[in-house]
Structure formats: structure tokens, C-alpha cells
Amino acid sequence: MGQDSSRHSTGGLRIPVLEWIRDYQKSWMKPDIIAGVSAAAVVVPKAMAYATVAGLPVQVGLYTAFVPMVIYALLGTSRPLSVSTSATIAILTAAALARVVPAGGAADLLRACATLAFLVGAILTLAGLLRLGFVANFISDPVLTGFKAGLAVVIVLDQLPKLLGIHVPKGAFFHNVLGIVIGIPHASMATVAVGLMTAIALVAIERYFPRAPAPLFALACGIGSVSLLGLQFQGVEVVGHVPTGFPAFTMPDLSLVASLGPAAAGIALMSFTETIASGRAFVESGEPVPLANRELVAIGLANMCGALLGSMPAGGGTTQTAVNRLVGARSQLSELVTATVTLGTMLLLGPLIGLMPQATMAAIVIVYSFGLIAPSEFRAIVAVRRTEFLWALVAVLGVVLFGTLPGILTAIVVSLLALAYQTSDPPVYVLRRKPGTNVFRPVSAEHPEDEAFPGLLLLRPEGPIFFANAQRVRQKIRTLIEGSHPQIVALHLRAVSDLEYTALKMLTEAEKDLRKQGIVLWLVGLNPGVLTMVQHSPLGDTLGRNRMFFNLDRAIAAWQAQRSSGNQEPSGGAVH
Known part of the structure; x- marks a missing residue:
């Protein structure tokens, strides 16, 4: 439910009734x-x-x-x-x-x-x-599924006295259940x-x-x-x-x-x-x-x-x-x-x-x-991700136990917590190359034959990197570096859609720490927005064109040229 284009701006002169009357067909x-x-x-x-x-x-x-x-x-x-x-x-x-x-x-x-x-x-x-x-996107589908199921329980409980022909003073969930049970004989x-x-x-x-x-x-x-x-x-x-x-x-x-x-x-x-x-x-x-x-x-x-x-x-x-x-x-x-x-x-x-x-x-x-209760939706959610199934159940209980208005707040808070959870711990993969191709994929026990590059560690973080997850990403990168002792770390950022100021500062500090250890940082595959941010920062000045690469193929070529020449720095510009 993204924003409408300017052509359909709410402030424009387009009136829907005139549009559909104009296009109306007699049939x-x-x-x-x-x-x-x-x-x-x-x-x-x-x-x-x-x-x-x-x-x-x-x-x-x-x-x-x-x-x-x-x-x-x-x-x-x-x-x-x-x-x-x-x-x-x-x-x-x-x-x-x-x-x-x-x-x-x-x-x-x-x-x-x-x-x-x-x-x-x-x-x-x-x-x-x-x-x-x-x-409206701030309520996730699993949470909305749970919210509606909780509402169904509340509505049914509210209408049961009318179905039974009894009168029950309304109160909290368990009070209403008890009132209906007591009223059934009447x-x-x-x-x-x-x-x-x-x-x-x-x-x-x-x-x-x-x-x-x-x-x-x-x-x-x-x-x-x-x-x-x-x-x-x-x-x-x-x-x-x-x-x-x-x-x-x-x-x-x-x-x-x-x-x-x-x-x-x-x-x-x-x-x-x-x-x-x-x-x-x-x-x-x-x-x-x-x-x-x-x-x-x-x-x-x-x-x-x-x-x-x-x-x-x-x-x-x-x-x-x-x-x-x-x-x-x-x-x-x-x-x-x-x-x-x-x-x-x-x-x-x-x-x-x-x-x-x-x-x-x-x-x-x-x-x-x-x-409003969709068992198939709950089954589909739990089959894909149990954590989101838990969010759905929390939404159900929020409505049933705390009431409908607190329940909708619970649904929104749970959705935001789910979003925060999912974005706070983005994956960072070690990449290797499929033999005979230019396909790079995460290290997997299913593909032990994939090609590694001695002294070069290829890492690929995924998703936006921002203040909430920047230090977590840095910790993951540090752990992977400690396990492989590379001379060069190449961060493939093609899957990073955004890099805000805190994350950029984290990368700048990481580059300094790596340099003190004798390790060189390269950046690869920056999308235009991320590239612009890096170029306008001190990190861009430090890396220069020689340590930023358009894609992994060019980074590997620079690594190979460096190994053959014995130079510490790559020889050719890379971002363009």
C-alpha cells in the first residue's frame, strides 16, 4: 500500500465519479x-x-x-x-x-x-x-490474522447470550464466560x-x-x-x-x-x-x-x-x-x-x-x-516461520484477554516488534564461486567444491544496515574474519538497500580497525544510493576508486592481479 504517484495525487483535480461515468459502457x-x-x-x-x-x-x-x-x-x-x-x-x-x-x-x-x-x-x-x-503496512499479515481471530472469539462470546435468550452483565473475558455458563440453565x-x-x-x-x-x-x-x-x-x-x-x-x-x-x-x-x-x-x-x-x-x-x-x-x-x-x-x-x-x-x-x-x-x-478465523492461514504461517505464528497467537490473546481497543494496540506493537526483530539481526554470508561460472553463493555443505580464494574473504550482508543492526553486523563480520585470517575482506553490498549514517560510521571504524591488523577492506556492488553516501563520507576518501568495485568479477580480477604482481593495493578503478 505504497504512496500514489503524483499523477493520482489526492490534491489533483481528478474526480473518480467523472472518470467512471466517462468510461461507462452501456453493456x-x-x-x-x-x-x-x-x-x-x-x-x-x-x-x-x-x-x-x-x-x-x-x-x-x-x-x-x-x-x-x-x-x-x-x-x-x-x-x-x-x-x-x-x-x-x-x-x-x-x-x-x-x-x-x-x-x-x-x-x-x-x-x-x-x-x-x-x-x-x-x-x-x-x-x-x-x-x-x-x-496500513505496519500491521503484518500474521498479526492481522491473529487479531481478527481474537475478534471472532470476542464477538461470538458477546452474541451468545442473545442466542440463548439470557442477559449477562458485560465485563472481562473470563467474567463473560462465567456469566454465560451460569446462565445456560435459564x-x-x-x-x-x-x-x-x-x-x-x-x-x-x-x-x-x-x-x-x-x-x-x-x-x-x-x-x-x-x-x-x-x-x-x-x-x-x-x-x-x-x-x-x-x-x-x-x-x-x-x-x-x-x-x-x-x-x-x-x-x-x-x-x-x-x-x-x-x-x-x-x-x-x-x-x-x-x-x-x-x-x-x-x-x-x-x-x-x-x-x-x-x-x-x-x-x-x-x-x-x-x-x-x-x-x-x-x-x-x-x-x-x-x-x-x-x-x-x-x-x-x-x-x-x-x-x-x-x-x-x-x-x-x-x-x-x-x-474471521482462518485455520488455513495459521497453518501456512506456522509452516513458514514459527516466530510469526507466535506473533499471531499474541495478537489473539491480546484481543481476548485485554479487550478490543488494547488488542489493536497490541497488534500494532507486536507487528513493530516483529519488524524490529527481523531487521535487527540481518544475515552475513561467506561467499564462494561455483566452479566454471561467475556465480557466487553462500558457503554450503551441499557444495564443498565451490571455489575459495586464499587470503580473500568475500562477505555478503543482506537487507538495510542502520542504527538498530549496525553493531550486530559488525560483530558478525569480526567473527568471520577471526575464523579465516584474510589479507583482504571484500564486502559485497548488492543486497544492502540502504546504509544510513550510523551504519556508515560503523564501516568507517571497522576499516580503521582492519587496517591496524594489516587487513584491507574492499566494497563491492554498491547500489547508486549507497555508493553516493559512501563517496560523500570520509570512508569514500579512504577507499578511493581502487578499493570499490562494480561487481565480484572485477574484485576477483583485481585480487588475482595483486597476487601476480605482489602489490598490496589493487591496480585498477572499480566502481564504474
């Missing part, structure tokens, strides 16, 4: 309309369900699937991306609102929600204008039956009819069962009154900015990460790839505008985007169709939605939350 109209309606069948019930996860009225989910969807369709760079909310954003929103509105009064809750969504949007927009799209059998039937239906439809709108089917069955069987009189709780009509204008509460700011930053990071991942996952051949900084501005403005009309924080969703694309979406018109269907639901279907069982909502949330 796309029908598939866009069909895809938009199909996606709405998934988006509408899931958005309402996720609103309940956040502790908000179900209509807030509808507002979130309407306003942000429209704004993104006008400003976003991904053609199929469908924007509303997600399980990740919902549970983070719930944690944030619980801190500032512990009593949960409806008016205070909605005002805090609007403030949170507006802050999320402002942070995203500012990040886009400052071209900070690369920031569960409503009718509520459990509704929840289980809904879950079974969802799983069966997803497996055997993957393109069918399973959440819409579950919603219709839940409402139908209440209408026909009067389940609300048998202990099954329903959503209750849902107001119809256009959402009211809601102003953010500036007094909550300081308390909601840290949570908004975390939600903004998750929103952008999910948005860019979903958008890029469904790009087809010939389509433009979503641009990170323009996406930040688009999703930021979508959140800010949505906040003013009652929505919760929003972002791109993988499942609904997949439906949108698989059914045939060709442009952002499909998202406008989805928004239109959502608007129709808001204006006309409030009384029907009010009959939906809470257990149906909980079942929808639980079934789709399991999708």
Missing part, C-alpha cells in the same frame, strides 16, 4: 443493477446485525449501508468495493462507545457514535491528504431453537448455494416465524420499534473528541486495512488498482458524511464485495443500486424489521464472525 448496466440488488440482500441484514454488535439500534446499520456507500461510489477508486460496516469495526465501535457512554442512553449513544464516525473519517481524510497510505428453549435453525440454514445455504443471499433468507424466515407463530409471546425477544424515514441530521459532540480520539485512530486503521484489502482482492484484469491515498480520502469522507446522518464507522467489506463482483458488478453504479435498495428499506420496511428475532441477528453475526 454494464444490467449486470451492475443485478449485482447491486444481490449485494443489498447481503449488506442490509448484515449491517443491521453489526449495528447490534456495536450496541446500537438496527436502523443505524441501515444508515451505514446507505450514506457511506453513496459517498464511496462517487469518490472511491475500486469498481466493485461495497462499503458499509464489518464485524471488526462493529466490535471496536462497541468497545469505544462503552467507555464514553457506559449507561447506554439512546440519545447519548447516537451522539457519541456520530462523533466517533466523524473522527474516524477526519483521521482517514487527513492521512490521505498527507499521503500516509503506507501506514436459557429460553424457543430462542435457542430460533438461533440454531437460523445458523444451520445460513451454513447450508453458504455451502450448497454460495451465490444465494443467505442473510436475507435468514432475516425473512425469522420475521415470518414471529408473524405466523407469535414467538414473541413464547419468550423470543424481537428487535422492536424501528423508525422509518430518512435519518436525522446529527452533530458530533466536540466534548467527546479527546476521549474517543485513540479509539477512532484504531478503527480508522482497521477500516482502511479492510477497505484496501477488499478492493485489491477483487480487481479484474484491465481494471485500475485501487490507489491507497485516494482510498483514504474516499473512505474518510464517506465516514464524515455518514456521521452527520447517523451512521456508525464504515469500511469496505470482503463478503459483500465478493458477492457484488461474483454476480457481475462492473462499476461503482452497482454500489449506488445497493444504496438505493437500502434507502427503500429505510423508508418502507421498518415495521417488518421490528419483528426480527434478536436470536436471528445473533446467529447471523456468529456465523459470519467465524469467517
Whole structure:
């Protein structure tokens, strides 16, 4: 998610809606309309369900699937991306609102929600204008995998009481587990039956009819069962009154900015990460790839505008985007169709939605939350590197034991620690030449025939060398020198992408130490940036052109010429 080129600068005059309207083809109209309606069948019930996860009225989910969807369709760079909310954003929103509105009064809750969504949007927009799209890279894939799995556990635990028809005071993880266990004997059998039937239906439809709108089917069955069987009189709780009509204008509460700011930053990071991942996952051949900084501005403005009309924080969703694309979406018109269907639901279907069982909502949330747990991803991580698997587990435990907002901080810190760990100990290889070739490779027991050069030690460090690892690299080089007693040490720096001031100072000091021992230092294969730094330093003056070489072949030729002539210094310039 690197920075966009200047051609696509967020400060430019290019407006995405004008671009896709200009390029729109008449043949796309029908598939866009069909895809938009199909996606709405998934988006509408899931958005309402996720609103309940956040502790908000179900209509807030509808507002979130309407306003942000429209704004993104006008400003976003991904053609199929469908924007509303997600399980990740919902549970983070719930944690944030619980801190500032512990009593949960409806008016205070909605005002805090609007403030949170507006802050999320402002942070995203500012990040886009400052071209900070690369920031999302600071959460590694293994840590994000663990973070989402931890969220799934928290969400399922949060929704189980609704599935059982019991009420459990919320607290820490083990408090909630204990409360559910104690409450099981008091569960409503009718509520459990509704929840289980809904879950079974969802799983069966997803497996055997993957393109069918399973959440819409579950919603219709839940409402139908209440209408026909009067389940609300048998202990099954329903959503209750849902107001119809256009959402009211809601102003953010500036007094909550300081308390909601840290949570908004975390939600903004998750929103952008999910948005860019979903958008890029469904790009087809010939389509433009979503641009990170323009996406930040688009999703930021979508959140800010949505906040003013009652929505919760929003972002791109993988499942609904997949439906949108698989059914045939060709442009952002499909998202406008989805928004239109959502608007129709808001204006006309409030009384029907009010009959939906809470257990149906909980079942929808639980079934789709399991999708956040990816066992195949964990297996792939542990097969490649056990250390990164450990980071993933730490992220899981951070969310489960400390809560979602501390969990996202844990995920970021763990990612940065993983990055620091990986870069603090770069490898330094001893090189030898494959016989009869100009191929140089690390010393290996599999290739004992590789050619060594008496008195010449070829070393190749890899990765950037900077203040955090410079002394570690120096120690490794010193150990290898002590084991071989060379006359010349040639550092092959082709694999060193950067050499900052501390590292350059380390090399300068190493050259002086080697010189005192009668050992000569050569530098080989410097890339242009590293070469420029060396040339502008005292080390460059000390080495001169005769001790810097363009490649290993020239270094070996200079070594051979030196041995034949008996000279202490190589005879020919080398960098060019």
C-alpha cells in the first residue's frame, strides 16, 4: 500500500465519479443493477446485525449501508468495493462507545457514535491528504490474522447470550464466560431453537448455494416465524420499534473528541486495512488498482458524511464485495443500486424489521464472525516461520484477554516488534564461486567444491544496515574474519538497500580497525544510493576508486592481479 504517484495525487483535480461515468459502457448496466440488488440482500441484514454488535439500534446499520456507500461510489477508486460496516469495526465501535457512554442512553449513544464516525473519517481524510497510505503496512499479515481471530472469539462470546435468550452483565473475558455458563440453565428453549435453525440454514445455504443471499433468507424466515407463530409471546425477544424515514441530521459532540480520539485512530486503521484489502482482492484484469491515498480520502469522507446522518464507522467489506463482483458488478453504479435498495428499506420496511428475532441477528453475526478465523492461514504461517505464528497467537490473546481497543494496540506493537526483530539481526554470508561460472553463493555443505580464494574473504550482508543492526553486523563480520585470517575482506553490498549514517560510521571504524591488523577492506556492488553516501563520507576518501568495485568479477580480477604482481593495493578503478 505504497504512496500514489503524483499523477493520482489526492490534491489533483481528478474526480473518480467523472472518470467512471466517462468510461461507462452501456453493456454494464444490467449486470451492475443485478449485482447491486444481490449485494443489498447481503449488506442490509448484515449491517443491521453489526449495528447490534456495536450496541446500537438496527436502523443505524441501515444508515451505514446507505450514506457511506453513496459517498464511496462517487469518490472511491475500486469498481466493485461495497462499503458499509464489518464485524471488526462493529466490535471496536462497541468497545469505544462503552467507555464514553457506559449507561447506554439512546440519545447519548447516537451522539457519541456520530462523533466517533466523524473522527474516524477526519483521521482517514487527513492521512490521505498527507499521503500516509503506507501506514496500513505496519500491521503484518500474521498479526492481522491473529487479531481478527481474537475478534471472532470476542464477538461470538458477546452474541451468545442473545442466542440463548439470557442477559449477562458485560465485563472481562473470563467474567463473560462465567456469566454465560451460569446462565445456560435459564436459557429460553424457543430462542435457542430460533438461533440454531437460523445458523444451520445460513451454513447450508453458504455451502450448497454460495451465490444465494443467505442473510436475507435468514432475516425473512425469522420475521415470518414471529408473524405466523407469535414467538414473541413464547419468550423470543424481537428487535422492536424501528423508525422509518430518512435519518436525522446529527452533530458530533466536540466534548467527546479527546476521549474517543485513540479509539477512532484504531478503527480508522482497521477500516482502511479492510477497505484496501477488499478492493485489491477483487480487481479484474484491465481494471485500475485501487490507489491507497485516494482510498483514504474516499473512505474518510464517506465516514464524515455518514456521521452527520447517523451512521456508525464504515469500511469496505470482503463478503459483500465478493458477492457484488461474483454476480457481475462492473462499476461503482452497482454500489449506488445497493444504496438505493437500502434507502427503500429505510423508508418502507421498518415495521417488518421490528419483528426480527434478536436470536436471528445473533446467529447471523456468529456465523459470519467465524469467517474471521482462518485455520488455513495459521497453518501456512506456522509452516513458514514459527516466530510469526507466535506473533499471531499474541495478537489473539491480546484481543481476548485485554479487550478490543488494547488488542489493536497490541497488534500494532507486536507487528513493530516483529519488524524490529527481523531487521535487527540481518544475515552475513561467506561467499564462494561455483566452479566454471561467475556465480557466487553462500558457503554450503551441499557444495564443498565451490571455489575459495586464499587470503580473500568475500562477505555478503543482506537487507538495510542502520542504527538498530549496525553493531550486530559488525560483530558478525569480526567473527568471520577471526575464523579465516584474510589479507583482504571484500564486502559485497548488492543486497544492502540502504546504509544510513550510523551504519556508515560503523564501516568507517571497522576499516580503521582492519587496517591496524594489516587487513584491507574492499566494497563491492554498491547500489547508486549507497555508493553516493559512501563517496560523500570520509570512508569514500579512504577507499578511493581502487578499493570499490562494480561487481565480484572485477574484485576477483583485481585480487588475482595483486597476487601476480605482489602489490598490496589493487591496480585498477572499480566502481564504474
